[in-house]
Amino acid sequence: GQQVMQIPQYQHVQEGEDFTTYCNSSTTLSNIQWYKQRPGGHPVFLIQLVKSGEVKKQKRLTFQFGEAKKNSSLHITATQTTDVGTYFCAGNAGNNRKLIWGLGTSLAVNP
Amino acid sequence: GAVVSQHPSRVICKSGTSVKIECRSLDFQATTMFWYRQFPKKSLMLMATSNEGSKATYEQGVEKDKFLINHASLTLSTLTVTSAHPEDSSFYICSASGTGGSYNSPLHFGNGTRLTVT
Numbered sequence: 001g002q003q004v005m006q007i008p009q010y011q012h013v014q015e016g017e018d019f020t021t022y023c024n025s026s027t028t029l030s031n032i033q034w035y036k037q038r039p040g041g042h043p044v045f046l047i048q049l050v051k052s053g054e055v056k057k058q059k060r061l062t063f064q065f066g067e068a069k070k071n072s073s074l075h076i077t078a079t080q081t082t083d084v085g086t087y088f089c090a091g092n093a094g095n096n097r098k099l100i101w102g103l104g105t106s107l108a109v110n111p
Numbered sequence: 112g113a114v115v116s117q118h119p120s121r122v123i124c125k126s127g128t129s130v131k132i133e134c135r136s137l138d139f140q141a142t143t144m145f146w147y148r149q150f151p152k153k154s155l156m157l158m159a160t161s162n163e164g165s166k167a168t169y170e171q172g173v174e175k176d177k178f179l180i181n182h183a184s185l186t187l188s189t190l191t192v193t194s195a196h197p198e199d200s201s202f203y204i205c206s207a208s209g210t211g212g213s214y215n216s217p218l219h220f221g222n223g224t225r226l227t228v229t
Contacts, residue, residue: 031215033217033218042204042220042221042222042223043155043204043206043220045217045219048215048217050215088154092215097143098157099157101154101155101157102154103154104153104154106152
């Protein structure tokens with residue numbers, strides 16, 4: 001079946017260090033979405049990428065969508081304690097309404 | 112932005128009882144809502160897609176008679192966990208698309224309901 005692999009599963013960093021999480025899909029995606037879930041909270045939409053090779057930035061966060069539309073990455077520059085949480089990628093294959101979710105990357109930031 | 116309200120946020124019930132969880136889209140109409148289940152430190156597992164005015168579409172392995180979904184209006188979907196058992200204890204989250212159901216619209220999630228069955 002269609003899968004989205006996400007690595008790493010966990011990441012501990014010192015505050016100020018950079019962080020990257022990667023998603024790889026077994027199938028071509030029409031779009032990739034990124035969500036952040038704080039501990040005890042619910043997923044919050046961060047961004048959506050739809051174009052091959054697209055790069056978007058939100059302050060210290062940089063999102064990329066691969067040329068083949070099968071992989072994506074989220075990079076955080078100079079992490080802060082407020083970045084703590086689990087980051088999920090999710091995408092649609094074709095025009096299927098059902099999102100395929102990655103397993104998430106849990107980020108811990110040591111002050 | 113689009114707001115989804117979910118109630119209750121926490122519920123503890125005895126084994127064998129039923130629990131109803133409500134999901135409301137407060138400032139937009141949601142023809143489609145999604146119900147997810149999340150185990151501790153795990154990803155989101157789609158349980159069913161709730162369609163306004165029609166039967167819900169359940170994912171493989173999800174018992175439709177146990178997890179009853181009703182989507183009677185464009186702003187309200189309910190999930191009822193019937194005859195709950197301790198293994199039903201989990202975090203249940205609803206979500207809705209903010210632009211009327213386009214397949215690639217971002218999802219807006221409710222705050223979730225933490226169900227504990229004793």
